[in-house]
Amino acid sequence: MIQPVEIALDVALLVMQNGGSTELVDRTFTNVLKRYTTADVSPIWRLDYVAATDRLDAGASVVMRPVGVVGMHLVRASEAAALGERVATGETDVAHLGGEIERIKKLASPYNRWVLTLAGACAGAFFSRTAGGDWGAFGVTFVAAGVGQFVRLLLQARNVSRILLTAICALSSAFIATAGLRLGFSQVASATIVGSVIYMVPGLALINGFVDVAAGKHLFVGIQRLVDAALVSLILAVAVAIADAAL
Amino acid sequence: MNLQVLLTDGLWGGVFSLAMAVVFSTPYGALMPSFCCGFVARGVRDALVGWGMGPILATAVAAAAVVITATALVRRSGVSPIVMLSALVPLGAAGPFFNAIVDFLQLSSAKGAAFNTVPVKLIVDLSRVFTTFLAIAVGAWVGIALSRMTRLE
Numbered sequence: 582m583i584q585p586v587e588i589a590l591d592v593a594l595l596v597m598q599n600g601g602s603t604e605l606v607d608r609t610f611t612n613v614l615k616r617y618t619t620a621d622v623s624p625i626w627r628l629d630y631v632a633a634t635d636r637l638d639a640g641a642s643v644v645m646r647p648v649g650v651v652g653m654h655l656v657r658a659s660e661a662a663a664l665g666e667r668v669a670t671g672e673t674d675v676a677h678l679g680g681e682i683e684r685i686k687k688l689a690s691p692y693n694r695w696v697l698t699l700a701g702a703c704a705g706a707f708f709s710r711t712a713g714g715d716w717g718a719f720g721v722t723f724v725a726a727g728v729g730q731f732v733r734l735l736l737q738a739r740n741v742s743r744i745l746l747t748a749i750c751a752l753s754s755a756f757i758a759t760a761g762l763r764l765g766f767s768q769v770a771s772a773t774i775v776g777s778v779i780y781m782v783p784g785l786a787l788i789n790g791f792v793d794v795a796a797g798k799h800l801f802v803g804i805q806r807l808v809d810a811a812l813v814s815l816i817l818a819v820a821v822a823i824a825d826a827a828l
Numbered sequence: 829m830n831l832q833v834l835l836t837d838g839l840w841g842g843v844f845s846l847a848m849a850v851v852f853s854t855p856y857g858a859l860m861p862s863f864c865c866g867f868v869a870r871g872v873r874d875a876l877v878g879w880g881m882g883p884i885l886a887t888a889v890a891a892a893a894v895v896i897t898a899t900a901l902v903r904r905s906g907v908s909p910i911v912m913l914s915a916l917v918p919l920g921a922a923g924p925f926f927n928a929i930v931d932f933l934q935l936s937s938a939k940g941a942a943f944n945t946v947p948v949k950l951i952v953d954l955s956r957v958f959t960t961f962l963a964i965a966v967g968a969w970v971g972i973a974l975s976r977m978t979r980l981e
Contacts, residue, residue, distance in 0.1 A: 600852075600910075602909055653852050653853055654853050655852060655853050655854050655855060655858075655910055656853060656854075656855050659855060690853045691853065691855060691856060692850055692853065696850065697850065697851065697853075700847045700848075700850035700851050701847075701851055703843070703844075703847040704844060704847035704848050704851055707840055707843045707844035707847055708844050708917075708918065708922075710840040710844075711837070711840045711841050711844055711870060711918040712918075712922055712923055713923070730851070770926075771922070771923040771926040771927060772922075772923065774926055775922040775923070775925070775926045779848075779917070779922070780848075780851050782917060784848075784852075784913045784914075784916075784917055785852065785910065785913060787913075788909055788912065788913045788916075789909070791965060791968075792909070795965075795969060818929045821926070821929060822929060822930075822933050825930070825933075826933075
């Protein structure tokens with residue numbers, strides 16, 4: 582009876598690896614198992630691994646999967662969650678689940694590199710306007726966030742570690758923003774500096790962590806997500822401070 | 829309260845949320861809700877502040893409005909949290925957060941009058957950061973509770 586638990590765990594893992602909330606991961610796991618006659622299955626959700634215990638007559642079996650790098654690919658996360666719902670309602674046959682999992686794993690981002698770079702640049706520029714920045718801040722943050730986002734996508738494609746990637750991108754964006762301020766393009770320092778690194782804000786980890794902790798049901802993974810977000814915020818803050826002190 | 833300024837600021841909030849939604853690889857179908865939530869976030873907060881409400885309370889109400897709008901507009905699993913997030917980011921205390929970092933770094937080398945003023949500035953900025961994020965969290969929690977009560981989610 583271990584195979585259904587393995588399949589359910591694989592679908593749920595897809596949701597977790599692509600930025601889904603723990604509540605959604607749990608719901609997807611339960612949905613897939615609804616089509617099987619499993620009696621007593623307990624999942625454990627963590628950021629480093631996920632596991633499920635299946636209590637059988639002869640004892641208990643534990644299935645574990647390493648989570649690996651948690652990314653932001655909400656198309657895959659929502660497809661995996663939708664797959665769980667289709668399995669629960671009987672729309673998708675459980676025999677086709679292996680193929681569906683592979684299909685979801687291969688789903689590309691709906692946006693190409695240039696669109697993502699432009700979106701990062703626009704996010705920085707638009708944020709500077711919402712934070713009270715002038716048109717100089719708009720231009721500086723557009724360039725700084727655009728360059729940082731472009732570097733980020735390049736490094737992501739080369740599987741650079743997340744901490745190093747965050748530090749490099751934040752430093753490059755913050756240096757450009759600080760240079761723009763020193764050259765007098767803008768007089769609003771906070772909107773310019775924060776806008777230049779806003780595309781790296783660990784918002785997904787923060788909101789998922791907050792929801793997990795508030796719900797109480799997934800306290801451990803919630804704390805893991807919040808600590809992860811705090812680490813990214815610290816790297817951003819240090820990068821901004823270094824750029825501010827260096828120029 | 830100037831309606832034109834309100835709409836312009838709401839528009840900036842909307843396009844910012846839209847850009848962040850693309851950065852987060854949100855599916856196409858959630859882009860328009862992201863824009864709407866960003867517009868609601870900024871519009872509601874500015875309108876309430878304009879009518880005399882305190883900025884912290886206005887932020888909490890705006891956060892609740894964002895959550896309700898997101899759950900009403902997005903039905904696809906796993907997507908509504910990211911729409912909420914994109915819209916909640918501009919409500920955060922980014923300015924005081926940045927100032928607090930600068931204050932903290934200045935603290936170790938502060939001399940003379942700065943020795944007295946920098947710690948006070950740091951405490952004020954940290955307090956603003958804390959109360960703003962707390963207001964967002966409380967507002968979002970109220971929004972989730974209201975959405976569940978009205979079966980939007």
